[in-house]
Amino acid sequence: MLVAESETIPIQVESDIVLVRRHCREWTMRIGFGLVEQTKLITAASELARNALLHGGGGECLMERIEANGRNGLRLTFIDRGAGITDIDQALTDGWSTGSGMGFGLGGAKRLVNEFHIESQPQQGTRVIIAQWK
Amino acid sequence: MTANRIPIMQVGASLLVSIQIELDDQTALQLQDDLTQRVSESGARGILLDVSSVWMIDSFIGRTISDTAAMARLLGAETVVVGVKPEVAITLVELGVPLRGVRTALNMDCAMELLESITSGS
Numbered sequence: 664m665l666v667a668e669s670e671t672i673p674i675q676v677e678s679d680i681v682l683v684r685r686h687c688r689e690w691t692m693r694i695g696f697g698l699v700e701q702t703k704l705i706t707a708a709s710e711l712a713r714n715a716l717l718h719g720g721g722g723e724c725l726m727e728r729i730e731a732n733g734r735n736g737l738r739l740t741f742i743d744r745g746a747g748i749t750d751i752d753q754a755l756t757d758g759w760s761t762g763s764g765m766g767f768g769l770g771g772a773k774r775l776v777n778e779f780h781i782e783s784q785p786q787q788g789t790r791v792i793i794a795q796w797k
Numbered sequence: 798m799t800a801n802r803i804p805i806m807q808v809g810a811s812l813l814v815s816i817q818i819e820l821d822d823q824t825a826l827q828l829q830d831d832l833t834q835r836v837s838e839s840g841a842r843g844i845l846l847d848v849s850s851v852w853m854i855d856s857f858i859g860r861t862i863s864d865t866a867a868m869a870r871l872l873g874a875e876t877v878v879v880g881v882k883p884e885v886a887i888t889l890v891e892l893g894v895p896l897r898g899v900r901t902a903l904n905m906d907c908a909m910e911l912l913e914s915i916t917s918g919s
Contacts, residue, residue, distance in 0.1 A: 677821060677822055677823065678821060680821065680822070681819060681821045684819075684853060685819075688852075688853075698883075698884045699883075699884045699887055699888075701884070702852065702853060702882075702884040702885060702887070702888045703884075703887075703888050703891070705852075705853050706853055706854075706855050706888045706892060709853065709855040709857075710855055710856060710892075713822075713855075713857060757893050768856060770893070771856055771891075771892035771893050771894070774891050774892065774893075775888060775891055775892060
């Protein structure tokens with residue numbers, strides 16, 4: 664797999680959630696995703712950006728245009744250095760939330776994308792990687 | 798972060814709101830406050846919320862819309878959401894936020910008809 668282009672967007676304040684959505688939208692349009700795939704990915708990005716801010720105390724989003732087997736895709740990596748998640752299975756359950764979130768962030772985001780990967784270490788932070796292929 | 802204010806218009810016994818800007822969390826919450834206040838002050842019976850220009854509704858915005866409709870109902874007003882884009886509808890259901898408790902209409906004609914039956918109903 665090849666990373667063709669990349670960009671990092673900091674997630675420090677609430678308006679950065681909108682920034683992540685806007686940039687994600689630009690990238691999906693440039694890659695030529697269909698409207699449904701585009702909307703799903705942007706919505707997943709919005710959920711994960713909010714998670715990184717509210718639960719992770721802020722972090723960043725790495726956006727990468729990727730290529731593999733003649734296909735184009737967009738991969739987003741959300742990194743925070745917050746308290747981490749002790750029980751990932753529980754965190755992926757709908758309705759489960761520790762903070763002011765609605766409890767649909769992680770599980771919902773997972774359902775909206777082709778690939779979903781999460782790593783978390785208590786007291787070290789969380790890294791969520793999602794990808795959508797065209 | 799300061800919230801943007803979305804204008805609320807009153808026509809008869811209804812409040813009309815068209816979301817023409819990108820909704821950040823604070824703006825969504827501000828609209829919730831403003832609408833609840835206006836329903837209480839005006840005694841409006843119906844709210845028409847036009848989301849035909851909204852290209853993304855995530856769980857926070859979706860929940861805020863559901864909550865606003867529930868608050869308005871407690872004050873005696875029904876909310877009709879009009880113009881949800883197909884891709885937004887698909888995404889909301891898969892996300893697990895199907896806007897329960899909110900009436901919806903495909904277009905403005907259907908919404909006005911529904912609103913009329915709500916506000917003139919006994």
